[in-house]
Amino acid sequence: MKKALYLKHLLLVIIFLAFNSQSKIYAQTLESSIDNLLNVKYSDSTPGGTFLISKNGNIIYKKAFGLANLELNVPMEADNVFEIGSMTKQFTAISILMLMEKGKLNLDDKITKFIPDYPTNGHKITIHHLLTHTSGIKSYTSMKKLNEISKQDLTPLELIDFFKNEPIDFVPGEKFKYNNSGYVILGYIIEKVTGQSYANFVEEQIFKTLKMTASQYASNSEVIQNRASGYQDNEGYINTREISFTLTYSAGSLMSSVSDMFTWQEAIKNNLLISKKTTEKAFTNYILNNGEPINYGYGWNIKTINNIRSFEHGGAIWGFKSMGVYLPDLDIYVIGLTNCLCNSPTKVTREIAELAAKY
Known part of the structure; x- marks a missing residue:
């Protein structure tokens, strides 16, 4: 009897050790596979990036590649801070929700409720249309005159005045067309209903609440700890051009780190800012007037990677590119932040998510 019990315990120990050993081998294989991908893409002498992977709420990979500053030959560190560009739209969308x-607005509210003189030409343009890029409003970043205002400090209404009289691209709800103007209007709506600037609202209601201490509204003049320098490749690396962040505003003016973006993803997953029911609205694949899906929710693309559901979004702003991918059915999150407009992390971040899904 004692011998049988001993053999049973011994077998359990062997199984446990074998499982542990196999898990470590898988983890090491995954790590080396990702290292190989990123070392090829971001060399020690070029602008680089930081990457983080989490699974089931635990960080399983976090590394830095390349240089944070070319002139001083400063290596990238895993906690460097980057401009995240259009990933800002996630924060704008969640702020609206x-x-x-809180009963401050409804998603079917017309934009003329907040901007009475906005020329809709008889069309009903709602907050929902803005969130889903289906408003038909001309995206100001596609306008040839954009350079004329790129360094001017504008109020949100002055920025809206820049594009509001442009002809619409289509009737609201008839098409999906990625649109920065819509998210600028959303930022103004946040200011209108709260009495706070967009920057203050996001910093107080999101960053401070979630203790995202490395995140903030971008600034050219402020000294920002761990800031990575931004670059462009123009037949050789050059420092990125300086713009006014009033231009990118609620469509693309936030800064963060991979650790803070992991905190953000966990907050969304665990419904820390909004209820589960409301969170589902952000990840619904909405449809056009004709019933065709747009593969976009509120601030996230709704896609698949090898038939696995993926909620993802990238960002591009002068000097920086970003990409975040979340596989909800596997609880895998991959975030990549880079400091050159030249070397996008989009494809490699999706490849890393695909790799992580196999382990």
Whole structure:
């Protein structure tokens, strides 16, 4: 009897050790596979990036590649801070949903409720249309006159005045067309209903609440700890051009680190800012007037990677590119932040998510 019990315990120990050993081998194989991908893409002498992977709420990979500053030959560190460009739209969308839960607005509110003189030419343009890029409003970043205002400090209404009289691209709800103007208007709506600037609202209601201490609204003049320098490749690396962040505003003016973006993803997953029911609105694949899906929710693309559901979004702003991918059915998150407009992390971040899904 004692011998049988001993053999049973011994077998359990062997199984446990074998499982542990196999898990470590898988982890090492995954790490080396990702290292190989990123070392090829971001060399020690070029602008680089930082990458983080989490699974089931635990960080399983976090590394830095390349240089944070070319002139001083400063290596990238895993906690460097980057401009995240259009990943800002996630924060704008969630801010709108937070205000909806507080009864400050409705998603079917017309934009003329907040900007009475906005020329809709008889069309009904709603907050929902803005969130889903289906408003038909001309995206100001596609306008040839953009350079004329790129360094001017504008109020949100002055920026809206820049594009509001442009002809619409289509009737609201008829097409999906990625649109920065819509998210600028959303930022103004946040200011209108809260009495706070967009920057203050996001920093107080999101960053401070979640203790995202490395995240903030971008600034050219402020000294920002761990900031990575931004570059462009123009037949050789050059320092990125300086713009006014009033230009990118609620469509693309936030800064963060991979650790803070992991905190953000966990907050979304665990419904820390809005309810589960409201969170589902952000990840619904919405449809056009004709019933065709747009593969976009509120601030996230709704896609698949090898038939696995993926919620993802990238960002591009002068000097920086970013990409975040979340596989909800496997609880895998991959975030990549880079400091050159020249070397996008989009494809490699999706490849890393695909790799992580196999382990």
